[in-house]
Amino acid sequence: MGVLTYIKDYLGPIWDLLLIGVGAVFNKLYIYIKEFRRRKLVQRRLKQTTELEELNILTLSSANPCFEKSAIETKLTDKELYISFPSELLSKVKENDPGFEVYTNHSFNGKDDFQDLAQRTEISDLVELIEKHRYIVASHFVTMSEGCKFNRSKLGVYNFVSRKSSDEHENPCVKLDLFKTDYFTHRVFRSIYNELKERNHPISKVKTVDELRKYNAFTTSLGINAFIFMESAQGESIIFSRRSVNAAYSENYLKYNSSIMEGVSLTDYDRNDNVVSLRLGLEKGLMEELGVSTAYLTTLNIRDIEFCDFFLERNYFEIGVTASIEISGVFEETIKDLPAKDKELEVDKLIAVQRRKKIIEEFIKNENVYGQAMYTLKMLLARKMIFINLPKKDD
Numbered sequence: 001m002g003v004l005t006y007i008k009d010y011l012g013p014i015w016d017l018l019l020i021g022v023g024a025v026f027n028k029l030y031i032y033i034k035e036f037r038r039r040k041l042v043q044r045r046l047k048q049t050t051e052l053e054e055l056n057i058l059t060l061s062s063a064n065p066c067f068e069k070s071a072i073e074t075k076l077t078d079k080e081l082y083i084s085f086p087s088e089l090l091s092k093v094k095e096n097d098p099g100f101e102v103y104t105n106h107s108f109n110g111k112d113d114f115q116d117l118a119q120r121t122e123i124s125d126l127v128e129l130i131e132k133h134r135y136i137v138a139s140h141f142v143t144m145s146e147g148c149k150f151n152r153s154k155l156g157v158y159n160f161v162s163r164k165s166s167d168e169h170e171n172p173c174v175k176l177d178l179f180k181t182d183y184f185t186h187r188v189f190r191s192i193y194n195e196l197k198e199r200n201h202p203i204s205k206v207k208t209v210d211e212l213r214k215y216n217a218f219t220t221s222l223g224i225n226a227f228i229f230m231e232s233a234q235g236e237s238i239i240f241s242r243r244s245v246n247a248a249y250s251e252n253y254l255k256y257n258s259s260i261m262e263g264v265s266l267t268d269y270d271r272n273d274n275v276v277s278l279r280l281g282l283e284k285g286l287m288e289e290l291g292v293s294t295a296y297l298t299t300l301n302i303r304d305i306e307f308c309d310f311f312l313e314r315n316y317f318e319i320g321v322t323a324s325i326e327i328s329g330v331f332e333e334t335i336k337d338l339p340a341k342d343k344e345l346e347v348d349k350l351i352a353v354q355r356r357k358k359i360i361e362e363f364i365k366n367e368n369v370y371g372q373a374m375y376t377l378k379m380l381l382a383r384k385m386i387f388i389n390l391p392k393k394d395d
Helices: 003-011 013-046 050-054 087-096 115-121 126-143 183-198 209-214 278-290 294-299 357-366 371-383
Strands: 057-062 072-080 153-164 172-182 222-232 235-243 260-263 302-313 318-330 347-354
Touching (some): 057 172, 057 371, 072 153, 153 183, 153 209, 278 302, 278 347, 357 371
Parallel strands (some): 072 172
Antiparallel strands (some): 302 318
């Protein structure tokens, strides 16, 4: 009689329980090792930055697979930044937009001369640039060109901090201190940035969070870039939007983008938690850009919403956050043709692309796709173990 048989007979029923226990331990160990290897692979891929540098995008912080709700702190500070609209042109824009919001010059230090910004950024002629570009941008509002149609309040990022948490995976925690501004001020600083970029100014080559803080007057936007993952007639799919000819910046007309690209604003302030809610901003994008009404939002089967990466888009000097939305249901039967408040202004159409590496790579190679959309796509798909190659500039 073998030793194993003897032990089995000796233990009797306990042997069966022992086998079940050992099997459970090995199964858990297998799952742990598999998940550990998956996380390490994804982490390694997320750190590969060569393609991202070609997009001129800098990753500020990434979680693997995503940020916990408690790991993102968005605080509204008492800081404000406003550039006054030229008074002699105000009556003309009021004809187009009676609700056009007007503010007086106001810098972070509470003064109206913007000298604090010139000193902080070490841009010696910044005050002169502000005066020059407020008239350039005002002319766009008068003619309602380049997406300059309405002026409403928005939020910028005064300070961004990322640190490792104490959990076993050392996922980061991020804190964003936000300031109040408006769309006119945002567009003035974008216009100034374009001139500085042409001068080859250091602002266009920011590589660290510390450098970014120096130029916080220019981070007048926090944008949510979200892709929807759901079934379509083609099977498991990703939903792209094509931007409208009425969208901001003429060079982006009819470009393909993420499903939603929504700026965070004061309407996303959650009074219950006393924070600016990224989720509320995302839901606002679902409603205004895709037409998902408040009532429909409660019935739409959203399985999961995840925020994954914070980044700096250096072509426009805007801070963004990537997000994924998992929806149960079929694209053609749920969200494809909903009427939306801002659809005419923002979105030309929605299309589903099958969630297969080869098909996705062909699509982004053959179509005109936003840089931040390709970044968002690459980063989100990596969490799903789909590692796409982005097209080269000379492809």
